[in-house]
Amino acid sequence: MIEHASRRIRTSGATAHPTALWVAQATWNLVMDLEDVNCRAPFLIRDRDGEFPALFDAVLANVGVEVALSGVRMPRMNASMERWVQTCRCELWDRTFIWDQRHLLHPLRGSERF
Template structure:
Protein backbone atom coordinates (compact mmCIF):
# COMPACT_ATOMS: atom_id res chain seq x y z
CA UNK A 1 0.00 0.00 0.00
CA UNK A 2 2.91 2.32 0.71
CA UNK A 3 4.15 1.99 -2.87
CA UNK A 4 0.68 2.85 -4.18
CA UNK A 5 0.56 5.90 -1.95
CA UNK A 6 3.95 7.06 -3.22
CA UNK A 7 2.83 6.53 -6.81
CA UNK A 8 -0.39 8.50 -6.27
CA UNK A 9 1.55 11.39 -4.74
CA UNK A 10 4.10 11.29 -7.52
CA UNK A 11 1.39 11.49 -10.18
CA UNK A 12 -0.24 14.38 -8.32
CA UNK A 13 3.06 16.21 -7.96
CA UNK A 14 4.11 15.77 -11.58
CA UNK A 15 0.64 16.60 -12.97
CA UNK A 16 -0.81 19.39 -10.87
CA UNK A 17 -3.75 19.77 -13.25
CA UNK A 18 -5.02 16.22 -12.58
CA UNK A 19 -7.89 15.52 -10.22
CA UNK A 20 -8.22 12.27 -8.26
CA UNK A 21 -10.34 10.61 -10.94
CA UNK A 22 -7.69 11.30 -13.58
CA UNK A 23 -5.02 9.82 -11.30
CA UNK A 24 -7.26 6.83 -10.59
CA UNK A 25 -7.64 6.24 -14.32
CA UNK A 26 -3.88 6.46 -14.85
CA UNK A 27 -3.33 3.86 -12.14
CA UNK A 28 -5.76 1.52 -13.84
CA UNK A 29 -3.93 1.96 -17.15
CA UNK A 30 -0.75 0.99 -15.30
CA UNK A 31 -2.46 -2.13 -14.01
CA UNK A 32 -2.71 -0.86 -10.45
CA UNK A 33 -6.12 -1.71 -9.09
CA UNK A 34 -7.22 0.64 -6.36
CA UNK A 35 -10.54 2.28 -5.49
CA UNK A 36 -11.09 5.88 -6.54
CA UNK A 37 -12.01 6.66 -2.95
CA UNK A 38 -8.59 5.43 -1.83
CA UNK A 39 -6.89 7.83 -4.23
CA UNK A 40 -9.08 10.63 -2.89
CA UNK A 41 -8.13 9.77 0.70
CA UNK A 42 -4.40 9.60 -0.06
CA UNK A 43 -4.47 13.04 -1.63
CA UNK A 44 -6.53 14.51 1.19
CA UNK A 45 -4.20 13.14 3.87
CA UNK A 46 -1.24 14.64 2.00
CA UNK A 47 -2.87 18.05 2.05
CA UNK A 48 -3.62 18.04 -1.67
CA UNK A 49 -7.08 19.01 -2.82
CA UNK A 50 -8.30 15.85 -4.56
CA UNK A 51 -11.13 17.62 -6.38
CA UNK A 52 -10.84 18.30 -10.09
CA UNK A 53 -11.11 22.05 -9.48
CA UNK A 54 -7.60 21.85 -8.07
CA UNK A 55 -6.49 21.21 -11.59
CA UNK A 56 -7.54 24.37 -13.15
CA UNK A 57 -4.05 25.69 -13.23
CA UNK A 58 -4.19 29.48 -13.16
CA UNK A 59 -1.96 31.76 -15.17
CA UNK A 60 -0.14 32.69 -11.96
CA UNK A 61 0.50 28.98 -11.29
CA UNK A 62 2.01 28.63 -14.75
CA UNK A 63 4.27 31.65 -14.26
CA UNK A 64 5.50 30.39 -10.90
CA UNK A 65 6.06 26.81 -11.99
CA UNK A 66 7.89 27.75 -15.20
CA UNK A 67 9.75 30.86 -13.99
CA UNK A 68 13.19 29.32 -14.41
CA UNK A 69 12.48 28.54 -18.06
CA UNK A 70 10.32 31.54 -18.92
CA UNK A 71 11.11 34.64 -20.97
CA UNK A 72 8.87 37.53 -21.96
CA UNK A 73 9.30 40.24 -24.58
CA UNK A 74 7.64 43.38 -25.81
CA UNK A 75 8.10 46.45 -27.97
CA UNK A 76 8.48 49.87 -26.38
CA UNK A 77 7.84 53.02 -28.41
CA UNK A 78 9.50 56.38 -27.88
CA UNK A 79 9.86 59.62 -29.81
CA UNK A 80 13.03 61.64 -30.41
CA UNK A 81 13.34 65.42 -30.25
CA UNK A 82 12.95 65.56 -34.02
CA UNK A 83 9.65 63.68 -33.82
CA UNK A 84 10.99 60.37 -35.15
CA UNK A 85 9.29 57.33 -33.66
CA UNK A 86 11.59 54.50 -32.57
CA UNK A 87 10.73 50.99 -31.47
CA UNK A 88 12.70 49.14 -28.80
CA UNK A 89 12.55 45.36 -28.47
CA UNK A 90 13.51 43.88 -25.09
CA UNK A 91 13.35 40.49 -23.39
CA UNK A 92 13.25 39.70 -19.67
CA UNK A 93 13.98 36.50 -17.74
CA UNK A 94 11.18 35.80 -15.27
CA UNK A 95 13.31 34.03 -12.66
CA UNK A 96 16.20 36.50 -12.42
CA UNK A 97 14.50 39.63 -13.84
CA UNK A 98 17.51 40.11 -16.13
CA UNK A 99 16.66 42.38 -19.03
CA UNK A 100 18.13 42.21 -22.51
CA UNK A 101 17.62 45.13 -24.89
CA UNK A 102 17.72 43.51 -28.32
CA UNK A 103 17.82 46.75 -30.28
CA UNK A 104 16.01 49.87 -31.41
CA UNK A 105 14.85 50.79 -34.90
CA UNK A 106 12.58 53.18 -36.75
CA UNK A 107 11.40 50.35 -39.00
CA UNK A 108 10.84 47.00 -37.23
CA UNK A 109 10.71 44.91 -40.41
CA UNK A 110 10.29 41.14 -40.34
CA UNK A 111 13.98 40.76 -41.19
CA UNK A 112 15.06 43.04 -38.34
CA UNK A 113 12.85 41.31 -35.77
CA UNK A 114 13.93 37.83 -36.91
CA UNK A 115 17.59 38.83 -36.62
CA UNK A 116 16.90 40.09 -33.10
CA UNK A 117 15.49 36.64 -32.29
CA UNK A 118 18.64 34.98 -33.64
CA UNK A 119 20.82 37.29 -31.55
CA UNK A 120 18.74 36.43 -28.49
CA UNK A 121 19.16 32.69 -29.07
CA UNK A 122 22.94 33.07 -29.37
CA UNK A 123 23.07 35.22 -26.23
CA UNK A 124 21.07 32.67 -24.25
CA UNK A 125 23.34 29.87 -25.42
CA UNK A 126 26.44 31.84 -24.42
CA UNK A 127 24.93 32.42 -20.96
CA UNK A 128 23.81 28.75 -20.67
CA UNK A 129 20.19 29.84 -20.21
CA UNK A 130 17.75 27.02 -21.00
CA UNK A 131 14.50 28.79 -21.80
CA UNK A 132 11.41 26.79 -22.75
CA UNK A 133 8.74 29.47 -23.16
CA UNK A 134 8.54 33.08 -24.33
CA UNK A 135 5.49 35.23 -23.67
CA UNK A 136 4.64 37.86 -26.24
CA UNK A 137 1.57 39.78 -27.26
CA UNK A 138 -0.16 39.61 -30.63
CA UNK A 139 1.54 42.70 -32.04
CA UNK A 140 1.79 42.55 -35.82
CA UNK A 141 5.44 43.54 -35.59
CA UNK A 142 6.22 39.93 -34.62
CA UNK A 143 6.55 37.97 -37.90
CA UNK A 144 6.13 34.22 -38.24
CA UNK A 145 9.88 33.97 -38.70
CA UNK A 146 10.41 35.35 -35.19
CA UNK A 147 8.45 32.44 -33.74
CA UNK A 148 10.16 29.96 -36.06
CA UNK A 149 13.65 31.00 -34.95
CA UNK A 150 12.73 30.53 -31.30
CA UNK A 151 10.88 27.27 -31.95
CA UNK A 152 13.97 25.88 -33.67
CA UNK A 153 15.88 26.68 -30.47
CA UNK A 154 13.34 24.75 -28.38
CA UNK A 155 11.50 27.83 -27.11
CA UNK A 156 7.71 27.68 -27.33
CA UNK A 157 5.79 30.90 -27.95
CA UNK A 158 2.99 31.70 -25.50
CA UNK A 159 0.61 34.40 -26.74
CA UNK A 160 -1.00 36.72 -24.22
CA UNK A 161 -4.70 37.38 -24.46
CA UNK A 162 -6.16 40.27 -26.41
CA UNK A 163 -6.10 43.45 -24.30
CA UNK A 164 -4.79 41.50 -21.31
CA UNK A 165 -1.45 43.16 -20.43
CA UNK A 166 -1.44 41.47 -17.01
CA UNK A 167 -0.62 38.19 -18.75
CA UNK A 168 2.76 39.76 -19.52
CA UNK A 169 2.94 41.78 -16.32
CA UNK A 170 6.64 41.35 -15.54
CA UNK A 171 7.63 42.65 -18.97
CA UNK A 172 5.07 45.43 -18.71
CA UNK A 173 6.55 46.49 -15.37
CA UNK A 174 9.96 46.81 -16.99
CA UNK A 175 8.47 48.96 -19.74
CA UNK A 176 6.92 51.20 -17.08
CA UNK A 177 10.20 51.38 -15.15
CA UNK A 178 12.14 52.24 -18.32
CA UNK A 179 9.72 55.06 -19.09
CA UNK A 180 9.51 56.40 -15.54
CA UNK A 181 13.20 56.15 -14.63
CA UNK A 182 14.80 56.88 -18.00
CA UNK A 183 12.81 57.95 -21.03
CA UNK A 184 10.46 60.38 -19.26
CA UNK A 185 13.53 62.13 -17.81
CA UNK A 186 15.74 62.12 -20.91
CA UNK A 187 15.66 64.11 -24.14
CA UNK A 188 16.46 61.55 -26.83
CA UNK A 189 18.29 63.07 -29.80
CA UNK A 190 18.40 60.14 -32.20
CA UNK A 191 18.64 56.37 -32.48
CA UNK A 192 22.29 56.29 -31.46
CA UNK A 193 21.59 58.33 -28.34
CA UNK A 194 18.61 56.10 -27.50
CA UNK A 195 20.72 52.95 -27.73
CA UNK A 196 23.41 54.48 -25.52
CA UNK A 197 20.83 55.43 -22.87
CA UNK A 198 19.20 52.00 -23.06
CA UNK A 199 22.54 50.19 -22.64
CA UNK A 200 23.28 52.29 -19.55
CA UNK A 201 19.83 51.55 -18.14
CA UNK A 202 20.17 47.84 -18.98
CA UNK A 203 23.43 47.61 -17.03
CA UNK A 204 21.97 49.64 -14.15
CA UNK A 205 18.83 47.49 -14.07
CA UNK A 206 20.74 44.19 -14.11
CA UNK A 207 23.68 45.06 -11.88
CA UNK A 208 22.49 47.61 -9.36
CA UNK A 209 18.75 48.21 -9.13
CA UNK A 210 17.02 46.09 -6.44
CA UNK A 211 13.88 44.14 -7.44
CA UNK A 212 11.11 43.28 -5.01
CA UNK A 213 10.13 40.28 -7.10
CA UNK A 214 13.45 38.60 -6.25
CA UNK A 215 13.63 39.70 -2.59
CA UNK A 216 15.38 42.98 -3.48
CA UNK A 217 18.37 41.25 -5.02
CA UNK A 218 19.74 42.33 -8.39
CA UNK A 219 19.46 40.14 -11.49
CA UNK A 220 23.22 39.65 -11.80
CA UNK A 221 24.19 39.93 -8.12
CA UNK A 222 22.80 38.42 -4.90
CA UNK A 223 22.31 40.51 -1.80
CA UNK A 224 25.55 41.08 0.16
CA UNK A 225 26.13 39.71 3.63
CA UNK A 226 24.25 41.93 6.12
CA UNK A 227 26.32 44.31 8.19
CA UNK A 228 25.96 43.34 11.86
CA UNK A 229 28.76 45.35 13.45
CA UNK A 230 27.20 48.48 15.05
CA UNK A 231 30.51 50.30 14.78
CA UNK A 232 30.64 49.68 11.04
CA UNK A 233 27.08 50.85 10.61
CA UNK A 234 27.87 54.05 12.55
CA UNK A 235 30.74 54.88 10.22
CA UNK A 236 29.18 54.01 6.88
CA UNK A 237 30.77 55.83 3.96
CA UNK A 238 28.39 55.62 1.03
CA UNK A 239 29.35 57.16 -2.30
CA UNK A 240 27.06 58.04 -5.18
CA UNK A 241 27.89 57.19 -8.77
CA UNK A 242 25.81 58.98 -11.38
CA UNK A 243 24.99 57.75 -14.85
CA UNK A 244 23.61 59.65 -17.82
CA UNK A 245 24.28 63.00 -16.18
CA UNK A 246 22.47 62.16 -12.96
CA UNK A 247 19.42 60.44 -14.45
CA UNK A 248 20.49 57.21 -12.73
CA UNK A 249 22.10 57.06 -9.28
CA UNK A 250 24.06 54.12 -7.89
CA UNK A 251 25.19 53.96 -4.25
CA UNK A 252 28.21 51.98 -3.08
CA UNK A 253 30.53 51.71 -0.12
CA UNK A 254 33.68 53.75 -0.43
CA UNK A 255 36.67 51.64 -1.35
Protein backbone atom coordinates in the same frame (compact mmCIF):
# COMPACT_ATOMS: atom_id res chain seq x y z
CA MET B 1 12.97 40.66 -23.27
CA ILE B 2 12.73 39.88 -19.56
CA GLU B 3 13.47 36.65 -17.72
CA HIS B 4 10.63 36.17 -15.24
CA ALA B 5 12.64 34.05 -12.78
CA SER B 6 15.52 36.49 -12.33
CA ARG B 7 13.84 39.68 -13.68
CA ARG B 8 16.91 40.17 -15.89
CA ILE B 9 16.38 42.46 -18.87
CA ARG B 10 17.91 41.62 -22.25
CA THR B 11 17.84 44.38 -24.85
CA SER B 12 18.09 42.98 -28.36
CA GLY B 13 18.11 46.29 -30.21
CA ALA B 14 16.04 49.31 -31.15
CA THR B 15 14.74 50.76 -34.38
CA ALA B 16 12.18 53.34 -35.39
CA HIS B 17 10.73 51.16 -38.15
CA PRO B 18 10.85 47.42 -37.34
CA THR B 19 10.43 45.03 -40.24
CA ALA B 20 10.06 41.26 -40.31
CA LEU B 21 13.72 40.82 -41.19
CA TRP B 22 14.86 43.17 -38.43
CA VAL B 23 12.79 41.29 -35.84
CA ALA B 24 14.17 37.95 -37.07
CA GLN B 25 17.76 39.24 -36.85
CA ALA B 26 17.14 40.61 -33.34
CA THR B 27 15.75 37.21 -32.38
CA TRP B 28 18.83 35.42 -33.72
CA ASN B 29 21.02 37.89 -31.78
CA LEU B 30 19.07 37.13 -28.61
CA VAL B 31 19.43 33.37 -29.15
CA MET B 32 23.19 33.72 -29.67
CA ASP B 33 23.53 35.94 -26.57
CA LEU B 34 21.67 33.36 -24.48
CA GLU B 35 23.90 30.58 -25.81
CA ASP B 36 27.01 32.61 -24.93
CA VAL B 37 25.99 32.73 -21.25
CA ASN B 38 24.74 29.09 -21.22
CA CYS B 39 21.15 30.15 -20.59
CA ARG B 40 18.31 28.21 -22.15
CA ALA B 41 14.77 29.51 -22.21
CA PRO B 42 12.21 26.69 -22.51
CA PHE B 43 9.43 29.05 -23.59
CA LEU B 44 8.71 32.68 -24.40
CA ILE B 45 5.51 34.55 -23.62
CA ARG B 46 4.72 37.31 -26.09
CA ASP B 47 1.84 39.61 -26.81
CA ARG B 48 -0.26 39.50 -29.96
CA ASP B 49 1.32 42.56 -31.56
CA GLY B 50 1.53 42.54 -35.35
CA GLU B 51 5.24 43.43 -35.26
CA PHE B 52 6.05 39.85 -34.31
CA PRO B 53 5.92 37.95 -37.58
CA ALA B 54 5.70 34.22 -38.08
CA LEU B 55 9.43 34.32 -38.83
CA PHE B 56 10.02 35.32 -35.17
CA ASP B 57 8.18 32.22 -33.98
CA ALA B 58 9.99 30.05 -36.54
CA VAL B 59 13.43 31.21 -35.36
CA LEU B 60 12.56 30.36 -31.75
CA ALA B 61 10.99 27.02 -32.69
CA ASN B 62 14.15 26.19 -34.61
CA VAL B 63 16.18 26.34 -31.38
CA GLY B 64 13.56 24.57 -29.27
CA VAL B 65 11.82 27.51 -27.60
CA GLU B 66 8.04 27.20 -27.32
CA VAL B 67 6.17 30.46 -27.97
CA ALA B 68 3.04 31.14 -25.92
CA LEU B 69 0.74 34.04 -26.77
CA SER B 70 -0.65 36.20 -24.01
CA GLY B 71 -4.40 36.51 -23.67
CA VAL B 72 -6.40 39.11 -25.55
CA ARG B 73 -6.63 42.42 -23.64
CA MET B 74 -4.95 40.97 -20.53
CA PRO B 75 -2.14 43.38 -19.52
CA ARG B 76 -1.65 41.66 -16.16
CA MET B 77 -0.57 38.49 -17.92
CA ASN B 78 2.63 40.28 -18.94
CA ALA B 79 2.83 42.64 -15.96
CA SER B 80 6.61 42.39 -15.42
CA MET B 81 7.38 43.58 -18.93
CA GLU B 82 4.67 46.24 -18.87
CA ARG B 83 6.15 47.61 -15.62
CA TRP B 84 9.65 47.74 -17.11
CA VAL B 85 8.40 49.61 -20.19
CA GLN B 86 6.58 52.08 -17.94
CA THR B 87 9.75 52.59 -15.89
CA CYS B 88 11.76 53.23 -19.06
CA ARG B 89 9.23 55.80 -20.18
CA CYS B 90 9.17 57.65 -16.86
CA GLU B 91 12.85 57.41 -15.90
CA LEU B 92 14.64 57.44 -19.25
CA TRP B 93 12.61 58.76 -22.16
CA ASP B 94 10.77 61.55 -20.32
CA ARG B 95 14.02 62.85 -18.77
CA THR B 96 16.51 62.31 -21.57
CA PHE B 97 16.75 63.90 -24.98
CA ILE B 98 17.55 61.00 -27.32
CA TRP B 99 19.72 62.01 -30.27
CA ASP B 100 19.83 58.81 -32.29
CA GLN B 101 19.60 55.03 -32.10
CA ARG B 102 23.10 54.64 -30.62
CA HIS B 103 22.27 57.15 -27.89
CA LEU B 104 19.01 55.32 -27.13
CA LEU B 105 20.81 52.02 -26.62
CA HIS B 106 23.24 53.55 -24.10
CA PRO B 107 20.69 54.20 -21.30
CA LEU B 108 18.87 50.95 -22.16
CA ARG B 109 22.08 48.97 -21.67
CA GLY B 110 22.64 50.83 -18.39
CA SER B 111 19.22 49.85 -17.09
CA GLU B 112 19.88 46.30 -18.29
CA ARG B 113 23.04 46.12 -16.15
CA PHE B 114 21.26 47.74 -13.18
